[in-house]
Amino acid sequence: MRLLVGILIGKLVILILKITGRGSGTALPGLILEKLKLNIIPDAINKINNRIIITGTNGKTTTQTLLSHFLDSENAKVFVNSSGSNLRRGIASQIITSFSLFGGNEFDFGIFEIEEATFPKIVDALQPQVVIITNFFRDQLDAYGEISRTRNHVLNGLKNIKGLVKIVYNDDDPQIKILLSELRARTSPAKLSNYEFYPVKVTGLEQEIEYEGVEDINSDFEKNKINSRPVTLVDIVKINSKLQPILNIDQKEYVLTIPGKSSAFSAGFAMATLNAVEAKYSHQYISSKFETAKPAFGRGEIILANGINWQFFLVKNPVGFDLTLNLLREIDTKKYNIVILINDRIADGRDVSWLWDSKIEKLLELNIAQISLCGIRAKDMHLRLKYACIDNSLIKTYNSYKELKTNIENGIDEVTVIATYTAMNEFRNYLLALKETIPKARQNSK
Numbered sequence: 242m243r244l245l246v247g248i249l250i251g252k253l254v255i256l257i258l259k260i261t262g263r264g265s266g267t268a269l270p271g272l273i274l275e276k277l278k279l280n281i282i283p284d285a286i287n288k289i290n291n292r293i294i295i296t297g298t299n300g301k302t303t304t305q306t307l308l309s310h311f312l313d314s315e316n317a318k319v320f321v322n323s324s325g326s327n328l329r330r331g332i333a334s335q336i337i338t339s340f341s342l343f344g345g346n347e348f349d350f351g352i353f354e355i356e357e358a359t360f361p362k363i364v365d366a367l368q369p370q371v372v373i374i375t376n377f378f379r380d381q382l383d384a385y386g387e388i389s390r391t392r393n394h395v396l397n398g399l400k401n402i403k404g405l406v407k408i409v410y411n412d413d414d415p416q417i418k419i420l421l422s423e424l425r426a427r428t429s430p431a432k433l434s435n436y437e438f439y440p441v442k443v444t445g446l447e448q449e450i451e452y453e454g455v456e457d458i459n460s461d462f463e464k465n466k467i468n469s470r471p472v473t474l475v476d477i478v479k480i481n482s483k484l485q486p487i488l489n490i491d492q493k494e495y496v497l498t499i500p501g502k503s504s505a506f507s508a509g510f511a512m513a514t515l516n517a518v519e520a521k522y523s524h525q526y527i528s529s530k531f532e533t534a535k536p537a538f539g540r541g542e543i544i545l546a547n548g549i550n551w552q553f554f555l556v557k558n559p560v561g562f563d564l565t566l567n568l569l570r571e572i573d574t575k576k577y578n579i580v581i582l583i584n585d586r587i588a589d590g591r592d593v594s595w596l597w598d599s600k601i602e603k604l605l606e607l608n609i610a611q612i613s614l615c616g617i618r619a620k621d622m623h624l625r626l627k628y629a630c631i632d633n634s635l636i637k638t639y640n641s642y643k644e645l646k647t648n649i650e651n652g653i654d655e656v657t658v659i660a661t662y663t664a665m666n667e668f669r670n671y672l673l674a675l676k677e678t679i680p681k682a683r684q685n686s687k
Contacts, residue, residue: 243279243280243281243284244281244284244285244340245343246279247274247279247281247333247337248281248336248337248340248341248342248343249342250270250273250274250277250279251270251271251273251274251333251334251336251337252270252337252342254269254270254273255270255337255338268328268330268331268334269334270333270334270337271329271330271331271332271333271334271337272330272334274330274333274337275329275330275333280333281333281336281337282329282332282333282336282366282367283366285336285340286351286366286367286368288346288347288348289320289348289350289351290347290348290349290350291349291350291351291370291371291518292350292351292353292367292368292369292370292371293308293350293351293352293353293369293370293371293372293373293514293518294353294355294360294364294367294369294371294372294373295308295352295353295354295355295372295373295375295510296354296355296356296357296360296372296373296374296375296395296398297357297373297374297375297376297377297395297411298357298375298376298377298378298391298558298560299375299376299378299503299558299560299561300375300376300503300504300506300507300510301354301355301375302354302537302538302540303499303504303507303536303537303540304373304375304506304507304510304511305321305323305352305354305537306499306507306534306535306536306537306540307499307504307507307508307511307534308352308507308510308511308514309321309350309352310530310533310534310535311511311515311520311522311527311530312349312350312352312515312520316349317349317350318346318347318348318349318350319348319349319350319351319352320335320339320348320350320351320352321335321351321352321353321354322335322352322353322354323335328359328362328363329362329363329366332353332363332366332367350518351367353367353369357377357391357394357395358391358394360394360395360398361394361395361397361398361401364398364399364401364402365401368402368403368404369402369406370404370405370406370407370518371406371407371408371409371514371517371518372398372399372402372406372407372408372409373409373410373510373514374395374408374409374410374411374417374420375411375506375510376411376414376416376417376452376506377391377392377414377416377417377420377453378452378453378558378559378560379453379558379559379560379595379598388416388453392416392419392420392423395420396420396423396424396427399424399436400424400427400428402435404435405435405436405437406435406436406437407436407437407438407439407517407518408421408436408437408438408439409439409441409510409513409514409517410438410439410440410441411441411506411510412440412441412442412472413442413443413446413450413452414452415452415453416452416453421438424436433468434468436468437468437469437470437517438468438469438470439469439470439473439513439514439516439517440469440470440472440473440513441472441473441475441506441509441510441512441513442472442473442474442475442509443475443476443477443505443506443509444474444475444476444477445476445477445478445502445505446477446502446503446505449502449563449564449567450503450560450564451560451563470516470517473490473491473509473512473513473516474490474491474509475488475489475490475505475506475508475509475512476488476489476490477502477505478494480502480568480571481496482572483498483500484500484501484541484568484571484572485497485498485499485500486501486502486504486505486508488505488508488531490508490509490512491512493524493527493528495508495527495528495531495532496531496532497531497534498531498532498533498534498535498536499534499535499536499537499540499541500536500540500541500552500568501540501541501564501565501568502564502567502568503564504540504541508531512527539553539554539555539660539662539665539666539669540553540554540555541553541554544669544672544673546672546673546675547646547675548654549649549653549654549655549656550654550655550656551580551656551658551672552655552656552657552658553658553660553665553669554568554657554658554659554660555660555661555662555665556599556659556660556661557589557590557661557662558595559595559598559599559600562595562596562599562600562601562659563599563600563603565659566600566601566603566604566607567603569607569657570603570606570607573606573608575608576608576609576610577607577608577609577610577657578610578611578613578649578653578655578656578657579604579607579609579611579612579613579656579657579658579659580612580613580614580615580645580656580657580658580659580660580668581612581613581614581615581616581619581622581659581660582614582615582616582619582658582659582660582661582664582665582667582668583596583614583616583617583618583619583621583622583660583661583664584616584617584618584661584662584663584664584667585617585618585661586617586663588662588663589661589662589663589664590661593618593621596621596622596625597625599625601625601626601629601631602629602630604626604629604631605629605630605631609631609635610635610653611635611636611637612626612631612635612636612637613637613638613639613645613648613649614626614636614637614638614639615638615639615640615641615642615644615645615664615668616660616661616664617664619638619639620638623636623638642667642668642671643671646671646672
């Protein structure tokens with residue numbers, strides 16, 4: 242009855258928002274239920290059989306997108322918090338949106354993308370059977386602080402999970418090894434049996450990712466992998482002309498249509514999770530899912546507007562910026578038209594000093610036609626480019642997205658957009674609002 246009443250009230254709020262032209266309101270319906278003390282999450286969670294949480298600094302959204310694509314089939318129904326709202330009110334709002342009017346839904350899987358600081362606050366409500374830990378990198382110091390603090394958030398969350406939990410993790414990241422060593426050290430032998438570990442290793446990225454190995458790792462870590470399952474080994478064979486990785490996983494080759502070498506980790510996490518939830522699929526099924534996967538919002542996706550392919554890459558910290566530039570370097574013959582959009586809103590992080598920790602000098606290795614800058618901190622980006630010794634004649638700074646788009650040279654077919662979250666969202670929505678489409682003949686040729 243509580244779930245029924247909550248969904249009815251929530252859907253009424255959404256309807257009123259739409260009628261008044263205020264949009265769907267990502268978290269407002271859930272906030273109203275909080276004020277009314279209507280906690281619908283426990284009742285809804287009981288209708289989701291397998292609950293999976295994804296946390297970590299980078300790669301959460303791509304992992305959620307790929308895993309939901311794998312699990313979504315004729316025989317399985319998947320719930321995701323795709324709005325990106327990961328507080329209790331946000332998840333409640335997603336339940337209101339995803340469940341039918343009378344709350345009679347049953348989901349086979351629920352995949353929740355949760356920020357590290359939120360993880361210990363919400364894990365008691367979700368009580369997941371699987372937790373995926375992607376990595377720990379220095380990220381938005383004004384929001385998260387040092388890595389040790391971020392790591393402790395996840396540690397506290399893992400300790401609060403009741404019952405058996407299967408932990409899928411990046412076995413290449415020393416910070417995660419520190420976390421798991423601390424978890425084992427602080428957990429009684431009886432409770433330690435409640436954890437199962439599913440390591441994922443990726444070869445082919447060793448020279449591109451600089452992990453934050455600040456602290457010494459327990460030398461006995463490798464020897465004390467209690468309840469550890471076989472490693473899911475992902476080997477990056479090569480990157481094709483579309484910047485998509487060719488992967489060898491468990492001695493089988495796959496083409497992943499999501500751009501970037503780092504997406505190989507998401508592929509490994511997805512495959513390890515399939516093993517953890519004991520989902521049995523044929524090689525043909527898995528291969529088709531790899532080949533039909535689409536990039537998540539702003540993670541290599543392409544928008545066609547005004548006859549131009551605008552390809553978006555989200556950056557929010559040094560490692561993300563570095564990996565994006567590494568990816569562009571894979572095609573050394575291509576002449577790039579690059580747009581860089583930097584904002585400093587709360588969702589981006591107020592402190593943009595991370596731009597100075599990013600290896601912007603890698604742009605010198607690209608064949609660049611022009612670099613266009615916009616966003617609240619465009620001038621800061623321009624200064625960073627100056628100190629990277631980028632030819633100033635290639636750089637143009639604009640005061641608005643309209644001005645930027647208008648001045649993009651005629652005859653350009655492709656533009657690479659590198660942007661922080663809110664800037665990406667704003668420019669992406671601006672392009673979509675134009676409602677311009679590429680001619681059919683030209684579209685078929687791409």
